[in-house]
Amino acid sequence: MTEKPDFALPDFLPYLLNQAAEASSAEFQQHYRMKYGMLRNEWRVLFHLGCYGPMTAKQICDLASLHKTKVSRAVGALSAKRMLMRETVPTDRRNEILSLTRHGASVFADLSDAAQRYDAKLCAALTVEEVVVLRSTLRKLAGL
Amino acid sequence: MTEKPDFALPDFLPYLLNQAAEASSAEFQQHYRMKYGMLRNEWRVLFHLGCYGPMTAKQICDLASLHKTKVSRAVGALSAKRMLMRETVPTDRRNEILSLTRHGASVFADLSDAAQRYDAKLCAALTVEEVVVLRSTLRKLAGL
DNA sequence: TGTTGTTAGTTACAAAAGCAACCACTACAC
DNA sequence: GTGTAGTGGTTGCTTTTGTAACTAACAACA
Numbered sequence A, B: 001m002t003e004k005p006d007f008a009l010p011d012f013l014p015y016l017l018n019q020a021a022e023a024s025s026a027e028f029q030q031h032y033r034m035k036y037g038m039l040r041n042e043w044r045v046l047f048h049l050g051c052y053g054p055m056t057a058k059q060i061c062d063l064a065s066l067h068k069t070k071v072s073r074a075v076g077a078l079s080a081k082r083m084l085m086r087e088t089v090p091t092d093r094r095n096e097i098l099s100l101t102r103h104g105a106s107v108f109a110d111l112s113d114a115a116q117r118y119d120a121k122l123c124a125a126l127t128v129e130e131v132v133v134l135r136s137t138l139r140k141l142a143g144l
Numbered sequence C: 001t002g003t004t005g006t007t008a009g010t011t012a013c014a015a016a017a018g019c020a021a022c023c024a025c026t027a028c029a030c
Numbered sequence D: 001g002t003g004t005a006g007t008g009g010t011t012g013c014t015t016t017t018g019t020a021a022c023t024a025a026c027a028a029c030a
Helices: A013-036 A040-052 A057-064 A068-080 A102-124 A128-142 B013-036 B040-052 B057-064 B068-080 B102-124 B128-142
Strands: A084-088 A096-100 B084-088 B096-100
Touching: A013 A040, A013 A102, A013 B013, A013 B102, A013 B128, A040 A057, A040 A068, A040 A084, A040 A096, A040 A102, A057 A068, A057 A096, A068 A084, A096 A102, A102 B013, A128 B013, A128 B128, B013 B040, B013 B102, B040 B057, B040 B068, B040 B084, B040 B096, B040 B102, B057 B068, B057 B096, B068 B084, B096 B102
Parallel strands: none
Antiparallel strands: A084 A096, B084 B096
């Protein structure tokens, strides 16, 4: 009576995805949090500028599926840390082109290095084929 | 000069995992949030009790890798919504066995049904083999 | 018995996220 | 031009989360 429907929580994809995402994020967080006092969204913004080059906040919002307040505050924090510069576009003064300062670039170099090593470490626990399938399925699920 | 290290952000597993987890969570959230005014941790606690049967808050913490304050608050909220009951264990009065009320059980039935359908929908975009590999690699990454 | 250490769970306060209103600017209609 | 609608970005306020300190109960042992 009142028998459970045979629903397996640990197999539920949104749940599993969150567990995996949190576990991997928690470990990587140490790098940018301990060393540079950065928050998650700051790290994300920094990496977008580092990987793709200068762009506006709006472009980061769209690329990262991040709400504009998150980006705005992250940009403010990175700017206060002297990691990025904002330059108003003269032809449309609503836009600000964001770009890394020399300091921001060196922080990015350091962190992207750590990221690459960490990614390699994660993948080392898997076969090559698993990694390929994992990345491609995650991309589909993320709607990219 | 200042050339980017060839670091591919969209392939970085912690980033990709978060994107996928957020996308899938956001859609499923509609079910428990709109309909029952529940928060993420409340949903998780409800499902643990529904899937595994009565247990203590501590057991949920361990099973779900959730901090005890999160569980404590979720239990408080679910209790206020009359979805679960707490019963002190006489042999060790620090422990409280949590169990779903009739109402909680019916909410769980409804939500686990929706979850199952949503999971099936997510998997429908993938091949059977992809799903198998995805689940197993996520379990490894989650440290389960 | 008391004293010390540990565990389950709560609570208070600080940090962060979410949401909606807002400002400055542009685009386009009239 | 003037008015209206839309866009990029910021700010203020509320809700949620994180952290640490706390209570109550138990265990072990002198």
